[in-house]
Amino acid sequence: AQKITQTQPGMFVQEKEAVTLDCTYDTSDPSYGLFWYKQPSSGEMIFLIYQGSYDQQNATEGRYSLNFQKARKSANLVISASQLGDSAMYFCAMRGQYNYNQGGKLIFGQGTELSVKP
Amino acid sequence: GAVVSQHPSRVICKSGTSVKIECRSLDFQATTMFWYRQFPKQSLMLMATSNEGSKATYEQGVEKDKFLINHASLTLSTLTVTSAHPEDSSFYICSARIGGAFGLRNQPQHFGDGTRLSIL
Numbered sequence: 001a002q003k004i005t006q007t008q009p010g011m012f013v014q015e016k017e018a019v020t021l022d023c024t025y026d027t028s029d030p031s032y033g034l035f036w037y038k039q040p041s042s043g044e045m046i047f048l049i050y051q052g053s054y055d056q057q058n059a060t061e062g063r064y065s066l067n068f069q070k071a072r073k074s075a076n077l078v079i080s081a082s083q084l085g086d087s088a089m090y091f092c093a094m095r096g097q098y099n100y101n102q103g104g105k106l107i108f109g110q111g112t113e114l115s116v117k118p
Numbered sequence: 119g120a121v122v123s124q125h126p127s128r129v130i131c132k133s134g135t136s137v138k139i140e141c142r143s144l145d146f147q148a149t150t151m152f153w154y155r156q157f158p159k160q161s162l163m164l165m166a167t168s169n170e171g172s173k174a175t176y177e178q179g180v181e182k183d184k185f186l187i188n189h190a191s192l193t194l195s196t197l198t199v200t201s202a203h204p205e206d207s208s209f210y211i212c213s214a215r216i217g218g219a220f221g222l223r224n225q226p227q228h229f230g231d232g233t234r235l236s237i238l
Contacts, residue, residue, distance in 0.1 A: 045229035072142045
């Protein structure tokens with residue numbers, strides 16, 4: 001069975017500081033992908049970053065980076081230089097190898113609500 | 119720009135009404151689409167996987183007769199909430215992936231903007 005766990009229901013960060021959102025996962029699939037999405041209060045899901053299980057380097061996309069520790073089964077999102085517009089729900093998600101037979105469906109974590117203080 | 123379009127964005131209707139929500143893939147063919155339901159401050163719960171030209175695959179606990187899914191073309195999937203009641207009020211959101219199951223591994227799911235359904 002696959003599982004994604006986000007243990008921080010809510011986080012606060014001061015504007016311009018960095019923040020780490022935690023994500024741990026569990027899967028028996030030999031190959032998998034990890035995704036982070038941002039969901040503002042308006043509801044749309046915005047793709048942020050992807051990490052493949054066999055990628056040698058941690059993924060980075062602008063101010064977003066992923067701290068991938070495969071042995072610990074963690075894929076934490078790091079947001080540098082936080083901005084007020086970063087306030088939103090953040091979801092970690094996983095797609096396992098065998099999910100490809102199901103159209104590539106994602107398993108989501110519970111989410112973390114990030115609030116950026118001015 | 120958006121690659122998945124969802125309509126309508128908001129619906130308010132009386133109890134007993136059936137409501138249809140459309141999900142369209144723009145500029146790509148989606149043999150598979152996904153329908154999620156989300157309650158406030160909670161995660162996305164996968165309801166069903168919509169397969170073009172065949173029956174949808176429903177997750178455990180989701181009523182097939184309540185939530186009808188039709189995927190009649192490669193760019194359109196519809197979710198119909200039949201005889202909706204107040205407990206069906208929720209945020210419904212669809213997604214699709216370019217390339218479907220055989221797309222590039224780093225290809226994310228692209229989501230529509232969601233539909234807020236309120237049943238009075």
